[in-house]
Amino acid sequence: MATQAHGRNNYPASVVVDSTGATVGTFDGGARLFTGSGASSTMTQTVDLTPSAALIDAGLVTADMSAYLGGYLNQNDYSELTYEFRDTSGGALHTAHFAPVKAADRGNASGFVKRAETIPVPPQARSVLITANFVRYIAPANDGYLDNISLVLDAPPGELQVTHTSDTTTPVSEGDEVTYTTTLTNTGKQRIDVDHVLVMSGVLDDADLLSGPTSSDGAITVSPTGADRTLTGSLEPGQSVTVTFKVKTKPYAEQGDHQLVSAVTEAGSAPGQTPGSCDGLALCTDVPSADTAAVPLVNPVVGGVAAATALAAGGVFVLARRRKTTA
Ligand SMILES: [Ca+2]
Ligand SMILES: [Ca+2]
Numbered sequence: 001m002a003t004q005a006h007g008r009n010n011y012p013a014s015v016v017v018d019s020t021g022a023t024v025g026t027f028d029g030g031a032r033l034f035t036g037s038g039a040s041s042t043m044t045q046t047v048d049l050t051p052s053a054a055l056i057d058a059g060l061v062t063a064d065m066s067a068y069l070g071g072y073l074n075q076n077d078y079s080e081l082t083y084e085f086r087d088t089s090g091g092a093l094h095t096a097h098f099a100p101v102k103a104a105d106r107g108n109a110s111g112f113v114k115r116a117e118t119i120p121v122p123p124q125a126r127s128v129l130i131t132a133n134f135v136r137y138i139a140p141a142n143d144g145y146l147d148n149i150s151l152v153l154d155a156p157p158g159e160l161q162v163t164h165t166s167d168t169t170t171p172v173s174e175g176d177e178v179t180y181t182t183t184l185t186n187t188g189k190q191r192i193d194v195d196h197v198l199v200m201s202g203v204l205d206d207a208d209l210l211s212g213p214t215s216s217d218g219a220i221t222v223s224p225t226g227a228d229r230t231l232t233g234s235l236e237p238g239q240s241v242t243v244t245f246k247v248k249t250k251p252y253a254e255q256g257d258h259q260l261v262s263a264v265t266e267a268g269s270a271p272g273q274t275p276g277s278c279d280g281l282a283l284c285t286d287v288p289s290a291d292t293a294a295v296p297l298v299n300p301v302v303g304g305v306a307a308a309t310a311l312a313a314g315g316v317f318v319l320a321r322r323r324k325t326t327a
Contacts, residue, residue, distance in 0.1 A: 001043040003032040003133065011035070012070060012110040012179075013067030014147065021107025024148040026113070027068060031149045036134020036142030038077065047151055049121070049129040055155045060189055063128075064152040069101040070112035079134050079144035081115070083151065095123040100144075101133075112147065121153065128242040131230055132242045150202045158192025160238065161185045164283040168183045171290035172260070174251045177210065178203075178287055182243040182264050184220060186235035189308035193234045197270040199263040201227035203247055205256025205274055206289055228270055260287040 006029055007013040014029030034043070055061050069079050078100035085094045098115035105113055128151060134144035167179045180203075186192050197325055199212055204227050213222050220233040220241040231243060247260070261275045263284035271281070277283035 001041045002035050002037045002133070003061060005032055005220070006030075007157050007306040010072070010110070012112065012145070012199060015111045016045070016068070016114060017070075017106050017109045018113075019105055019107050019113035021109035022130070023111065027112070027148060029068065029112075034079070034132065034146040034149075035071075036077065036144040038142060039136050039139075041134045041142065041192050042131060044129060044131045047130065049126050049128060049153075050275035052121075052153055053102060053126065053157070055121045055190065056125055057121055058155075059120065060155045061270070062154050063120055063121050064118050064154060065098075065150065066114060066116035067098055067149045068112035068145075068147040068210045070147070071101060071103060071106060072110050072141070072145070074103045074108040075143050076137040077135065077141075077143035078102055079132055079153060081133075081146065081149065082129075082130070082131045084129040085122055086127045086129060087124045088126050088301050089130075090127075093118065093125050100119055106308055110137060112273075114146065115132070132210070142234070144292075156189040156314075158186055158190040159188030160192050160194065160235070161187050162196070162264055162283055163192065163286060164259040164262070166260075166262070167288060168287040169285065171250050171288045173290055174249050174255075176249045177246055178207065178260060179244060179246045180213075180262055180285070180297070182213075183240060184231070184235060184243070186237050191234050191236050193266040196233055197233040197265050197267055198222070198229045198231055198245075199270050199275065200245065201215050202257075202259065202261030202263070202275040206260050207240075207247035207249045210246045210248050213243050214314075215241060215243050224284075228291075230267065249289055253287065255289055258289040258291075260289060 004011045014027050015023045016025040018024045052061055065083050067081050071077050078168050080100045083096040083100040084092050089092055096117050101113045132146055137140040163183045165181050184194055190230045215222050220231055223230040257276050260275055263281040
């Protein structure tokens with residue numbers, strides 16, 4: 001095995017040719033390409049799959065394999081490539097083979113043809129033995145060419161769905177209790193990290209904390225103090241955890257802005273100051289507080305806010321985050 005510079009000493013540039021010899025594309029082949037040496041030569045590399053063992057055994061991983069195989073003018077010197085997926089004992093579970101690109105496949109032009117294959121990685125696979133063979137038909141040079149040998153593992157990501165609700169959206173009066181529920185669910189295929197903020201400052205200016213916030217499962221930890229709390233941890237596929245807290249509305253005269261605004265954001269996206277509305281907050285509830293002592297029947301200002309809030313509360317708020325894992 002040897003390497004040569006693309007485009008020098010009659011070695012081809014990084015060009016893709018078809019069976020008529022026409023150049024139909026180029027690729028980023030870098031500075032050099034692999035060639036054979038002598039009558040035949042071989043090179044190998046073993047890729048360790050053990051970091052992805054759990055996902056592989058769950059049948060979640062696909063392998064994308066590709067390479068550019070080529071040769072010189074009308075010579076049938078060629079390269080070929082195999083990817084052998086092996087178990088812990090080295091036994092072959094599956095072998096993908098990229099067939100030689102002969103002179104007829106290239107229309108007798110110097111250049112490359114791309115070979116590619118995607119397979120589900122067989123469960124129990126722990127390594128891939130990649131073997132390149134270079135075979136010479138016409139001496140002296142072994143003109144089996146090979147470039148951009150690739151193996152990429154892919155698996156469906158974890159996906160986090162978050163909802164945030166209050167048990168009322170109509171105006172509350174002093175002394176009323178409101179319960180808030182945040183639900184975090186992993187609807188994807190891999191474990192996913194949670195790093196969020198439960199924003200309570202817009203509620204606690206108008207109401208006293210009675211209980212919580214409490215996580216239903218140790219997978220999600222709620223920071224113990226502060227008007228805003230962090231929600232951190234990780235969720236397995238299918239796992240769902242709720243975080244709840246309950247407040248009691250203060251006497252009207254002791255309230256802040258009379259808007260009980262609470263939200264959940266991703267870490268780093270929490271508002272810098274106490275929110276007075278849900279503007280700019282995707283996962284948010286806004287419960288207005290009515291001055292029932294002063295306006296016992298209808299308060300048109302509060303009514304307008306309540307109508308807007310009911311619209312916001314009628315939907316399901318979803319934030320999704322996707323993560324791609326390769327090995
Ligand atoms: Ca040759
Ligand atoms: Ca408020």
